[in-house]
Amino acid sequence: MRAGGYAGQVLYIDLTKEEIKKEPLDLDMARKFLGGFGLNCKFAWDLLDPTVDPYSPDNMIFMGMGPMVGTAAPASNKHSVMSKWPSTGTISPGTAGGDFGINVKLSGYDEVIIKGKAKKPVYIKINGDDVQICDASDLWGKDTYETTDMLWEKHGRHYSVIAMGTAGERLVNTTICLIDKCTSWGKGGLPAIMGSKNLKAFVAHGNKGIRVADPKRLIERTRMIQQRFESYPDRQKLLDLGTMDGFVFWADIHGMSMNNWTSRFPTEEAYRLYNTDYYLENINAGRISDPTCPMGCKDHVKVKKGEYTGTEAWVSSFYGRVVHMAARCQVGSYEKNVKAQEVFQRTGLCIHSYTALIDWAVELYERGILTKKDTGGVELKHDFETTMYLAEQADKHEGLGGILSQGYKKAIQDIGRGCERYAVHVKGMEPLYDPRINRLSSAEFNQVVNPRGAHAPQGASTLYMSKDADPKGYRDWLEDRGVPKEALKRIFPRSGYFNIARLCSYAEDWVAFMNSVGMGCLRGRVDNFFKGEDWSEAYSAVTGFETSLAELKTAIRRCYNLYKALNVRVGFSRKDDVFPDRWFEPLETIDRGTMVLCDYFGTPLSREDCEKLLDDYYDERGWDIQTGIPSEETLMEIDLQDVFRDLQKRGFME
Amino acid sequence: MEEKALVLHPERCTGCHACEMICSLVHDSECNLSLSRIGIMKTNGGGTNENIPVVCQQCHDPICADVCVMGAISRDEETGALVVNEDLCVGCKTCVIACPLGGVLYHYIKGCAMKCDLCGGDPECVKSCLYDAIEFLPMDEWGIKTRLKGAENLGRIFEIVYK
């Protein structure tokens, strides 16, 4: 029987040798590591030297599209990229929706692996069996919009395009690629890795078709899921607002810290500058959906009046990006906010990462650690002008902006002068959520333990709930997603309390799972309408491998442990899972009094308490409490004997 | 037989491809944008107002059937859909060229013409489009809806002119 879902081939591209190879996908391996994120981990484990310099031709880019990607099942679109990132030195994933993944699958590939370095600028064209390394000399120097337009002009709009901007050409680390001008991919420096390989872009279109083992069963399940979305009374509101449906949470309930984690963006100011009516009337120009997503949330935004009329961007999580520009950079009006976003999107600067570095730099300037000598004579402030100035420098990789744009790890070395005291990061990546405002929930905690660095979404999933929400919601969700009874007992040892650290590991697994099979989305607006059994049903219907949720969950535990092991081999361990100092300082706010780090129930947490939570987290994962490294027992249990032996041989465990 | 057709609303289409995935799945047991009878043509970033869904409108006086010398395209009296008789079709593609809407395509695996058959009267794409960008309507109702849209447009113009 030919399996459904899996396209069946792995595509290897060596840019140095100008060699393209196709090999059949090992289906036993695929079932063990699912696909997408999971298979990326497996290939990276087998092929990537953990000590590799991220810019070296030997660094590799792994692109994985799980078995559900490109099928009719709802929200089947997530594809995952893995590499050794230059900003953090971690080997970790990035996730995207968009049309690229489905077109690679439709071309016949589950996995694309790139290594080497081209002699001159190139892009990769994937069109079914026809895979080519093409000349990109005319694209070099072009921003993401221009590159994408030129490639569409050449190949047709039915191709999906991954483009890096100008910053990536100059090996700027705090950058992302754009898929079809919109979806961002590869935070942590995918463009810089591509830049080091002289690789400007990818285009893909395929028409091979993805086989579905049992169409009737898939259609039945699809209709069932779609029904749940359709019958939701507030559906239209969610569609109209996109991710901006979270605005009130940000403005009022959760909030976002500002002035480099020393105060909170005032609620009144948020309503004045960025209220939703204004957004609907003057900013939003259209809604974009990822493939088969029933709750499309991406934004087409266009400034309709004033100085920046015509400024245009297509963005995923528009809400998050507005918030960063608003709170970290304090750019002011909605129009300026969108203008700044357009500049970042065009050059390929990562709005999540680079705004945090700007925020930090302004504090360093205010403290006199940075002076006009460093800034090129410019006074640094939290405002639009500073943001644009530092963005321009970052894009050119020159001056202070150039230093900042390499990420915390390198910038701390380059600036020196005790600047690290004010740098809020974990493993070189900026956190997103402030647990003093939101309390230490799953997403906040994950920022500390995530092997990638402080990247919240991995632990967020639908579990990202308001601090006032009933914890029962967590319990129901965990039960539905097949978390075993014994684990539930550990997470909820008594009524009125739960252990966020223990819980976090299951949230992480779930997101990793969705990104492996390529179905589902961590946003509550999508995940809330799914049930755990949807995945086992859809996966079985598509692939023809009858697989239970419990089996799928074992597979994802295997993948996540392998992910951790990949980074253990790089040298990461418990010493790197550090709660930032600033989280233990009180947060003085204008409108909410003083806020301190609290658990979900509002009990203040000291560093010692947090260390205890870390113990719990490693314990729940079956990792050594002292080192944070997966134990022999755990690795054996999930059939990773070879991983254990490798770690042992390299001296990471006894 | 009541005359019914798929009514498309490009301004609501988010480009999610759900219609194409289900259409190809239902007809060819695989998911394949290129084998879908409905096609989403994207422009620019691919959001609402930037995408154009294209599908056969089951013409009252069908050009595709007229140009087919094999007589392979005929109307299904029950559903009103113009359907391809794959046994008669020789794959000459005259109908593909002749259709002004891009409603007829070439099935590159089967080697014959391929077009929307209204799924035997119960269009699957309509059910999969959760953005209401495809409706299955009798023509009289479509007429009323079209007028309503026109009225809305006029209303907006009046608002601009008089306010």
Ligand code: SF4
């Ligand atoms: S909700 Fe998730 S899958 Fe749907 S469009 Fe948004 S990001 Fe994509």
Ligand code: SF4
């Ligand atoms: S009605 Fe059926 S055949 Fe026609 S486009 Fe829709 S899904 Fe395809």
Ligand code: SF4
């Ligand atoms: S299902 Fe609807 S919204 Fe999605 S691409 Fe098709 S017509 Fe557009």
